[in-house]
Amino acid sequence: MTVVRALARPLLSVIFVVQGANAIRNPEPLVPKAQPVTDRMVPMVKKVAPPQVSDRIPDTTANLVRLNGAVHVLGGLALASGKGRRLGAGLLAASLVPTTLAGHPFWLEKDKTVRNQQRINFMKNLGILGGLLLAAVDTEGKPGVAWRATHGAKAAKRETKRGAKAAKREAKELAREAKHAAKLAKAELHLG
Structure with missing residues (x-):
């Protein structure tokens, strides 16, 4: 592993581990923003997923936030440690999409200042998504x-x-x- 990879992976994953742990411990502040996304996505996923998967999807938004937090912690640790790094990066990338849609819907904001701040955060998440996609396909030169x-x-x-x-x-x-x-x-x- 190169020095760049040894530094980049933990730097990329730290936000997921910290925020994921916060979401597991205290999901309530995130529930109002997550609710519109989970209300649309959960029925869709339950419709297409096999019964053994759809039966295990949490019913409450708070538990879905906790589940997403757990994915962030586990994916972040996998990416940072290098054990299962590509899978971890892929999971983080997949979970970042609904997280970004729920957390930074700048198109819904009426206030110009809030809309600009949300747009910046949305674009930051897009940049992080790009880094995760690169990490997911990185074969370390092999x-x-x-x-x-x-x-x-x-x-x-x-x-x-x-x-x-x-x-x-x-x-x-x-x-x-x-x-x-x-x-x-x-x-x-x-x-x-």
């Missing part, structure tokens, strides 16, 4: 699964061609040797 699969298939094809060419050369050489052996046998018959 080839990703897709690259390895593609290049593995190409390498296998190359090796197969090489093997076929070698087998063809070998068969030609054996044919030459057999022809030469036949000539020698024929010559011995004529001498003897």
Whole structure:
């Protein structure tokens, strides 16, 4: 791991761990802002999710806020520690979308000053989302699964061609040797 990664991951995750822990301990201040988003999203998710998932979705907005906080804490710790960092970054990115929509709906604000402040916070979250997406796909310089699969298939094809060419050369050489052996046998018959 590079020094930049060792510094960047904890810096990117600290807001999620701290705010997630706060949401778990004290969700009530966040409930009024989360309510409009959860009222729209939960029925949609319950409709498309399999029964074993939809049955486990919390019924109250406070518990949904706590659940989101838990995702933030766990994802943040995974990202910061490097253990499950890509999954953690992906979870944080996915949970940041509804968090941002609930927390910073600048388009609903009438007061110009409040609207500008909400817009700035909204855009900050978009920047954090970009960082999380980069962290989610970061393979630390190692080839990703897709690259390895593609290049593995190409390498296998190359090796197969090489093997076929070698087998063809070998068969030609054996044919030459057999022809030469036949000539020698024929010559011995004529001498003897």
